[in-house]
Amino acid sequence: MFENVRGAFLIGGLLFFALSVAVMGWLPSLMVAQVKVETVEEISQTVIPEFEELAERYPEQFQMHFGVPGPESFAEALRLGRDTYIAEACWHCHSQFVRPVSNEAQRYGPVSLAAEYQNELNYPPLFGTRRVGPDLSREAGVRSNDWHAAHFFDPPSVVPTSVMPAFPWFFDENKKPNKKGLAVITYVQWLGSWIDPTGQIRRPVEAAGGQ
Amino acid sequence: MTELSNDKPFVSHWLVKAHLVAGFVWFLTAISAGMLFAFQFHQAYPLAGLEFFSPGRVRMVHTQLVAYGFIANCFVAGLYWAVPRLTGVRVASERFLGRTILYVWNLLVLATVLMILAGHAQAVEWGETPVVLDPLFLLGLVLAVIQFGTPLFKCRDKSQYVSMWYFTGALAWTGLVYFMGNFFPQYWVPGTGGAALIGLYIHDLVGLFVTPLGWGLMYYFVPILLKKPVWSHALSLVGFWGLAFFYPLNGVHHFLYSPIPMYAQYGAVASTIAVEIVVTTVIVNFFATLRGRGDHLRHNLPIRWFYVGMIFYFITCLQCAFQVTLTFQKIIHFTDWVVGHSHLVMFGVFGFWIFGMIQYLWPRVTNNEWYSRRESEWSFWLMTTGIIIMFLALVMGGLVQGFLWSDLAPFERSITASIPFWMSRAVAGILIIGGAIIMAHNMWMTARGRKGVAGATAA
Numbered sequence: 001m002f003e004n005v006r007g008a009f010l011i012g013g014l015l016f017f018a019l020s021v022a023v024m025g026w027l028p029s030l031m032v033a034q035v036k037v038e039t040v041e042e043i044s045q046t047v048i049p050e051f052e053e054l055a056e057r058y059p060e061q062f063q064m065h066f067g068v069p070g071p072e073s074f075a076e077a078l079r080l081g082r083d084t085y086i087a088e089a090c091w092h093c094h095s096q097f098v099r100p101v102s103n104e105a106q107r108y109g110p111v112s113l114a115a116e117y118q119n120e121l122n123y124p125p126l127f128g129t130r131r132v133g134p135d136l137s138r139e140a141g142v143r144s145n146d147w148h149a150a151h152f153f154d155p156p157s158v159v160p161t162s163v164m165p166a167f168p169w170f171f172d173e174n175k176k177p178n179k180k181g182l183a184v185i186t187y188v189q190w191l192g193s194w195i196d197p198t199g200q201i202r203r204p205v206e207a208a209g210g211q
Numbered sequence: 212m213t214e215l216s217n218d219k220p221f222v223s224h225w226l227v228k229a230h231l232v233a234g235f236v237w238f239l240t241a242i243s244a245g246m247l248f249a250f251q252f253h254q255a256y257p258l259a260g261l262e263f264f265s266p267g268r269v270r271m272v273h274t275q276l277v278a279y280g281f282i283a284n285c286f287v288a289g290l291y292w293a294v295p296r297l298t299g300v301r302v303a304s305e306r307f308l309g310r311t312i313l314y315v316w317n318l319l320v321l322a323t324v325l326m327i328l329a330g331h332a333q334a335v336e337w338g339e340t341p342v343v344l345d346p347l348f349l350l351g352l353v354l355a356v357i358q359f360g361t362p363l364f365k366c367r368d369k370s371q372y373v374s375m376w377y378f379t380g381a382l383a384w385t386g387l388v389y390f391m392g393n394f395f396p397q398y399w400v401p402g403t404g405g406a407a408l409i410g411l412y413i414h415d416l417v418g419l420f421v422t423p424l425g426w427g428l429m430y431y432f433v434p435i436l437l438k439k440p441v442w443s444h445a446l447s448l449v450g451f452w453g454l455a456f457f458y459p460l461n462g463v464h465h466f467l468y469s470p471i472p473m474y475a476q477y478g479a480v481a482s483t484i485a486v487e488i489v490v491t492t493v494i495v496n497f498f499a500t501l502r503g504r505g506d507h508l509r510h511n512l513p514i515r516w517f518y519v520g521m522i523f524y525f526i527t528c529l530q531c532a533f534q535v536t537l538t539f540q541k542i543i544h545f546t547d548w549v550v551g552h553s554h555l556v557m558f559g560v561f562g563f564w565i566f567g568m569i570q571y572l573w574p575r576v577t578n579n580e581w582y583s584r585r586e587s588e589w590s591f592w593l594m595t596t597g598i599i600i601m602f603l604a605l606v607m608g609g610l611v612q613g614f615l616w617s618d619l620a621p622f623e624r625s626i627t628a629s630i631p632f633w634m635s636r637a638v639a640g641i642l643i644i645g646g647a648i649i650m651a652h653n654m655w656m657t658a659r660g661r662k663g664v665a666g667a668t669a670a
Binding site for chain 2: 002007020021030086100104107112125127131132
């Protein structure tokens with residue numbers, strides 16, 4: 001059994017693999033299963049102020065691409081923003097979780113909780129494994145929309161030593177953010193918007209019953 | 212189909228050659244993509260401003276091509292060579308399945324590249340294959356299981372050689388791993404549960420697809436080249452079953468200190484260290500096999516590629532036993548240390564084994580002697596120097612980054628401090644590409660039947 005193809009297939013190939021998925025994948029997902037998985041429509045009920053500010057800052061573009069700021073347009077911007085974030089592999093250089101070590105709570109903000117990731121925008125989660133740039137899971141409101149627009153257009157113009165690529169295709173011919181640009185700024189400004197000014201992680205903690 | 216009917220009854224040389232060529236072409240593309248991406252770290256990206264060649268997208272092309280273009284094709288070539296010889300049974304179908312797998316798989320790889328560049332990547336690390344292609348890749352893997360599973364399961368020997376266990380394990384695992392990693396986090400399991408599955412996927416792709424095929428081929432080629440059996444069958448058993456049990460449990464170690472439940476993180480750390488112990492037994496077994504045949508390292512090029520790869524394997528695994536601990540993770544997680552580690556594994560180990568295989572197989576499938584021994588030597592030394600520089604530069608740079616972060620230095624400080632290390636990495640990349648181009652030239656001239664000046668060829 002241990003020296004032939006059948007044993008390798010049944011015990012190694014199937015049994016041990018199933019065991020690993022059960023213990024290392026299925027069980028961890030069960031441990032957050034009591035936290036409701038929010039849809040984008042539920043998330044977008046709380047429109048972040050930065051999204052409304054984008055409508056004032058770039059009225060023409062905002063009107064053309066998203067109409068008026070509100071839960072519906074916010075949901076659309078979040079979805080497109082996340083898709084853009086994935087298409088450009090932002091998550092390969094910017095992680096999305098804060099660890100309880102290496103002074104990360106001082107640098108970024110509260111340590112991440114499992115419940116924060118129980119929503120539709122985490123299929124799959126964008127944890128990331130490398131930080132060429134800083135973590136973004138506490139980015140909401142840290143910098144202005146203008147900063148982000150300038151930074152996406154030409155990163156070294158705001159951070160001279162930056163090695164981030166420029167994304168000119170996020171902008172129209174007048175160098176104003178286009179639909180992708182507005183959406184990706186919205187998505188980044190949303191990351192961590194559920195943390196209140198005192199540093200408490202608000203929404204997921206309620207949902208999780210104090211997990 | 213004249214090219215399929217030759218004097219070797221068991222093996223289609225044409226299929227071996229076709230997969231080696233496809234794999235090598237993808238290899239050249241993959242390292243070019245990596246090199247291109249390296250320019251971004253000096254704000255000197257040659258194609259800046261072009262959406263289709265955005266650096267982030269090119270980075271995903273680099274990793275995807277290494278796994279599914281380079282390694283998959285070359286290992287399938289190895290399977291076409293080794294499986295019928297080990298089992299005494301032909302693969303399921305050379306003409307139909309063989310050609311279907313070859314063409315469909317490589318078209319899918321090409322489609323992956325184009326779609327990632329067009330902005331349709333999936334957010335699974337090392338599984339960025341667009342979601343619409345995932346079911347097709349899965350189908351390709353099923354076809355490969357039929358193709359190679361047929362001879363493996365038809366072989367009726369009571370106890371079978373260790374390579375066959377590894378191949379069987381890899382065939383069973385690869386499709387399952389692909390399904391788990393590309394489908395569950397995308398559609399059914401969000402958040403930390405999905406992240407745990409992605410961790411498993413990242414690691415299983417190395418541990419349950421690449422590693423077992425690699426070791427299976429080593430267990431096949433090394434005794435043939437050294438003309439003696441593997442030192443200890445008992446250690447072979449420990450190696451295989453240790454890998455089969457512990458390796459699948461490792462994956463969560465990619466997300467230590469994340470919100471994934473700590474029991475899973477502790478479990479991943481413990482089983483990772485267990486894997487390193489198992490690995491040591493395999494390394495001992497192979498180096499004991501080499502005893503008394505040390506001169507082969509000098510004149511037998513495939514053996515040299517294989518054993519240098521094994522030394523790198525031992526280094527990465529030893530490194531892993533330390534870096535996986537929570538103590539090391541505080542500093543080195545998220546840094547270039549890990550990037551250095553993964554380059555040493557994928558290129559220094561599995562890439563080297565594939566080059567050794569090419570060194571052995573290419574003259575046999577083209578029916579020509581190697582064009583130039585000197586060019587083979589140049590490829591070996593350029594690539595060896597390159598990967599050592601790359602590994603050291605990234606590991607050291609990673610430590611600098613990690614300590615600067617933990618010291619709460621401004622983030623940009625970790626960028627400026629990294630520049631010399633990234634520069635060394637780029638130089639290492641140039642050496643590797645140089646070695647690869649020389650190897651491509653050597654293969655091309657060999658296939659055309661040219662004979663170089665320093666013609667003597669080994670093995």
